[in-house]
Amino acid sequence: MLKIQEIREIIKLIDQSNIDEFTYENEGSKISLKKHNEQTVVNAQPATPVVQVPTLSQQQSAPAPVTQTQVAPQSDATPVQEAPKQEDANLHKVTSPMVGTFYSSPSPDADVYVKAGDKVSESSVVCIVEAMKLFNEIEAEVKGEIVEVLVENGQLVEYGQPLFLVKTV
Known part of the structure; x- marks a missing residue:
């Protein structure tokens, strides 16, 4: 049987990976983990904030709140590396x-x-x-x-x- 710390480590590794489903069986015990992501991002890089500007008709009626949306970078994301000078x-x-x-x-x-x-x-x-x-x-x-x-x-x-x-x- 796995210890709680080992299960937490597995959960952390699965959460940080691109694996969506994981099942482990040993000596009659079974652990099944599934991720349900709302959105899949491929090759995501930190994005600059996008500000939504209210249109003229929105400004005349009621003041619309300005919202910011930003793609959150993955934890421990690799910084963008410059290509080496060599071929x-x-x-x-x-x-x-x-x-x-x-x-x-x-x-x-x-x-x-x-x-x-x-x-x-x-x-x-x-x-x-x-x-x-x-x-x-x-x-x-x-x-x-x-x-x-x-x-x-x-x-x-x-x-x-x-x-x-x-x-x-």
Whole structure:
């Protein structure tokens, strides 16, 4: 049987992911979670506020309240990154194989695995993605040089989200 803290962690991970339905069965116990989103946003970026200006006929009758609507950015949203100056043909994206939390070092007091300018091989560990208390080492997959780190330490990452750009050799 799962502990309450483990269930809360699963709920948090499901809530922060794009999964709509999740079911877990173990030893006769069953947990089923479903999200019912009113609206699906694809590739959402923080929007500027939109102000509704009352028309002339509305101004003459009764004063209409001015409303503001804004698309709320997702929590821990990745800031928009500028494209690197190099050609994309030689760049390999190291992506996250799962939903979880990105860590750039093996422990809080240790040095980061890699930073921009570091040389890596196919088997070089570049980061850790933690999912449900399991720490998964992510390898570079290619031989080359780290051009850019695309996420911050401790940031929630999605499946397939680019983590690093590597200039292949």
